Amino acid sequence: MSRRLSLPAEHGGYLTAAAAGVAAALVAPMPARALAVGTAVLATFLARGVIERLAMGKPPAAWDRPWLALLALVALVASASLVRRDAALTGGACVGLLVASVVARRTRHHRDASFEALGMGLLGASAGWAAFAAGASARDAATVAVVLATHAALAVPLVRTQLRRRERAAASRAVLIAAAGLVLAAVATLVLGNPLAALALAPRALQAGVHAARAADAPHPSAATVGVRETVELVAAVVLLAVLL
Numbered sequence: 001m002s003r004r005l006s007l008p009a010e011h012g013g014y015l016t017a018a019a020a021g022v023a024a025a026l027v028a029p030m031p032a033r034a035l036a037v038g039t040a041v042l043a044t045f046l047a048r049g050v051i052e053r054l055a056m057g058k059p060p061a062a063w064d065r066p067w068l069a070l071l072a073l074v075a076l077v078a079s080a081s082l083v084r085r086d087a088a089l090t091g092g093a094c095v096g097l098l099v100a101s102v103v104a105r106r107t108r109h110h111r112d113a114s115f116e117a118l119g120m121g122l123l124g125a126s127a128g129w130a131a132f133a134a135g136a137s138a139r140d141a142a143t144v145a146v147v148l149a150t151h152a153a154l155a156v157p158l159v160r161t162q163l164r165r166r167e168r169a170a171a172s173r174a175v176l177i178a179a180a181g182l183v184l185a186a187v188a189t190l191v192l193g194n195p196l197a198a199l200a201l202a203p204r205a206l207q208a209g210v211h212a213a214r215a216a217d218a219p220h221p222s223a224a225t226v227g228v229r230e231t232v233e234l235v236a237a238v239v240l241l242a243v244l245l
Contacts (some may be wrong), residue, residue, distance in 0.1 A: 004062040006049035010116070010161070010232060013123055016044040016152045019234050032081075037090050039078040042095040043121065047071045048101045055102040069164035076225055086133040093129070097122070100235035117156040124152030140245055143194040150185040151204050151237050154178045155230060158211055160219050161242035171211060178208040200240035203233035221227030 008014070021038015022232070025031035050068045075094060079087045085167060104115050128145025132138065157174035161167050182205050186198040221229070 002089055005067055006051075006053045006061050008045060008048045010119070010153075011227065012120065012155060013045055014042075014147075015231055015234055016120055017045045017126070019238050020148060021125060021130055021243055023127045023144060023148060024130030024134060024136070024239045025236070027140060028131045028136040029124050030134040032134075033086070034130040034134035036078040036081045037086070037126070040090050040094055040096075040209050041073045041077070041123070041126045041130075043075040044097050044233040045074075048098065052101060052105045053096050055090055055105060059179045075183075076193045081131060090133070093126070113156055113160060117153045120180070121149040124148035124150070135244035139194065140191050143189055143192050143197045143245065144241060146185050146188045147191070147197055147241055148237070150181050151201060151234065153179050154204055154208070158207060159226055159230065162211070163223055163226060168220070171214070175208055175212040178204070180213075182208070194245065196244045197241060200237050202240065203236045207233060216219050 018042065021035050024034035024038060027145035028034045047068055050060065050064045053064065061167070075091075079094075081087075081091050082090060096194040101119075104112075107119065125145040127148045128141045128143075131144050136144070154177070156172075156179050161171040161174040184202055185201055186195075189195050
């Protein structure tokens, strides 16, 4: 959070929320509707900074009130562009995201790895709902949700064990979690009838492999390097998903 504006600290969430809407727009017949859902989700995620600050009893920063009003307007306009059912469900999901965020903050679970992984996974999975609201088949929408949810959720154990010194000892466990998640996602795409879509998880699988091969005493990348790498991998996953579906 800056001195003048309260923003969420999870920068990976910004990218994931934005990428979810773009991915849905690339695979759905009505991309404008997919982008509308994605915009509502992204606006809600950005609003978390202000909402959590107010929920903790802190005074708003200088620009928080107009920023929150702008985000609320963006989310409402985006949702209003959808059909009534989709608008209601999108609005309910956005409210649920804010409620869960406030509860986690007040109970001090917002930094738990499990909560971060769940939150990132849900942001990734929102691509599935956006695609479905934009006319994609249930099968394709579910495939998009599985792939991006897996990609996003597995970033948490892999990135935390690289950037957090206290968690580096758990690197082997993070790789095992990633391997299990990738296998389950591949099986899910097979069951859904889109087995080739599992190839969109290749960037995450490659990262897990590199993580597994890294020597314990090898230098770890900087936060900036990890951020660039995560961005490139996410873009690659979205492009592969669009091509393979």
